[in-house]
Amino acid sequence: MTMDIAALRRDTPACASFVHFNNAGASLPPAVVVDTVVEHLRREAAVGGYEAEEEAHARLEAVYGAIARLIHADPDEIALVENATRGWDMAFYALRFRPGDRILTARAEYASNYIAFLQVARRTGAEIVPVPSDESGALSLSELDRLLDERVKLIAVTHVPTNGGLVNPAEAIGRRARAAGVPFLLDACQSVGQLPVDVEAIGCDMLSATGRKYLRGPRGTGFLYVRRALLDRLEPPFLDLRAATWTAPDQYTVRPDARRFENWESYVAGRLGLGAAVEYALKLGLPAIRDRVCALAERLRAGLAELPGVAVRDLGEQRCGIVSFTKAGEHAAAVKARLGAQAIHVSVSTVGGTRLDFEARGLPDLVRASVHYYNDEAEIDRFLGALAAA
Incomplete structure (x- = not known):
């Protein structure tokens, strides 16, 4: 169009x-996003926070569907989170590593992700292996092929690194991850909202994104995608009564969908604003x-x-x-x-x-x-x- x-x-x-x-930092939101957030905050002031959330229930549920359409997923594979880093952390720290396990990543991986790799490596004895770059500066697929063996338990790559215009070859990485049976975690913080992102075409198992950057949504919003086939294998690093149900004095049951990665308290006005931002992008x-x-x-x-x-x-x-x-x-x-x-x-x-x-x-x-x-x-x-x- x-x-x-x-x-x-x-x-x-x-x-x-x-x-x-500075749109890779935080974009300017369109009027509909601002109005959506402000109107809900005013409604909270008028009737109370819980009551305003109850009134907005159907609209909040629709946010999951909008994000699912944006990245070609199903709504039950979407969790709404405070930011992309929290979403990424919830997925990464749900994985289990042992001594000798390898995490493959890119040379231009973002600091927050790499610090998490370092912490888990210290705790578990896992090894971080940065995949060399090719002549263009992107992750080298031939080097990935060379390194991808039975020791690799995760491929974690930033789609668009924070420090430049490079786009890593996510679909080609995804094909290799699927063929090897290795989970693929994609940090799409800088790509969602400026590029078409299709989780089925990419083949990633987990994807994190923020609202404030190219989606033009509010700060303090983001989402996590987790492929349904992987959900039952991942128990989040922490749980609350949103993520799980206390079924007996000594038992709990984790909910079956991606909302197991959410927590009960949330920025309701921001979530509605995120939904408005996603719909705006989809319309364009x-x-x-x-x-x-x-x-x-x-x-x-x-x-x-x-x-x-x-x-x-x-x-x-x-x-x-x-x-x-x-x-x-x-x-x-x-x-x-x-x-x-x-x-x-x-x-x-x-x-x-x-x-x-x-x-x-x-x-x-x-x-x-x-x-x-x-x-x-x-x-x-x-x-x-x-x-x-x-």
Whole structure:
């Protein structure tokens, strides 16, 4: 479909105030998301939190269906969580490892995930094995084939790393994981909302995502997908009366669906806002969103490549809406501050976020400019002009 960019920008009033190229941090929500959250908070103030939740029961249930349509899953395979990291942790820490077990991951894996690997490795004696990258910077499939043996108990990969536009070959990884009978955990925090994500096509067994990034949902929201065939094999690392039923003084029963990974207390207004954000994305269509986002990102990369002293640092044959770069003689934090003073929002990636990748490339930091479909070409020109004016 053809997007009405002017209408989408009107539906995002803050576009008139600044250039927001920090969508991989937190996108600007459309009006319907803001209205949904605020209206429910007002209803809580009017009738009480429990009562407002009871009134919204059918709408809350519909959120599971919307997310299922978004990623081509079933509603009972979806858990609503506070954020992508909590969803990822609930899946990862439900797995059991022993000495000698191997966890395969990518060189550009995100710090929160890698820290969890390190903790479990210390506790259990499992081994973390980063799969080398190929010549484009993505996870090497030939190296994955070489490493994939009977010792491997998990493949855990970030779909789109936090520090650049690289898109890892998730479907090809999924085919290998299924053939080997190894669970595949995909961190889709940066990809859901900007790229079509189909869990059946990818073949992942678990997937975590956030609301605040490319989905344009509220902060404090996210979801976890767990394939039905794996559910009975995973008991979450902690349970409450949402996740399980206390059936006798010394017994409990874990619920049969993915909501075993939820807890009872939740941000109800945020969940409703997440549902509104998902419906908004589905209405626009993820292929159209991807095409628009990728076209803007390529235009930005081309413009950056023409600026003296600027080096585009994105890797991979397939790239997305995250554009990373360095500017000679100017630290990333200084670039961010200078652009911020001109009402242009970017973020900074540092070695602490993806240490293996940064150290391999000899990079201390990067500027990260992440575009979305509601951005326009005039904003890119404004950005390039501001960056060039040292």
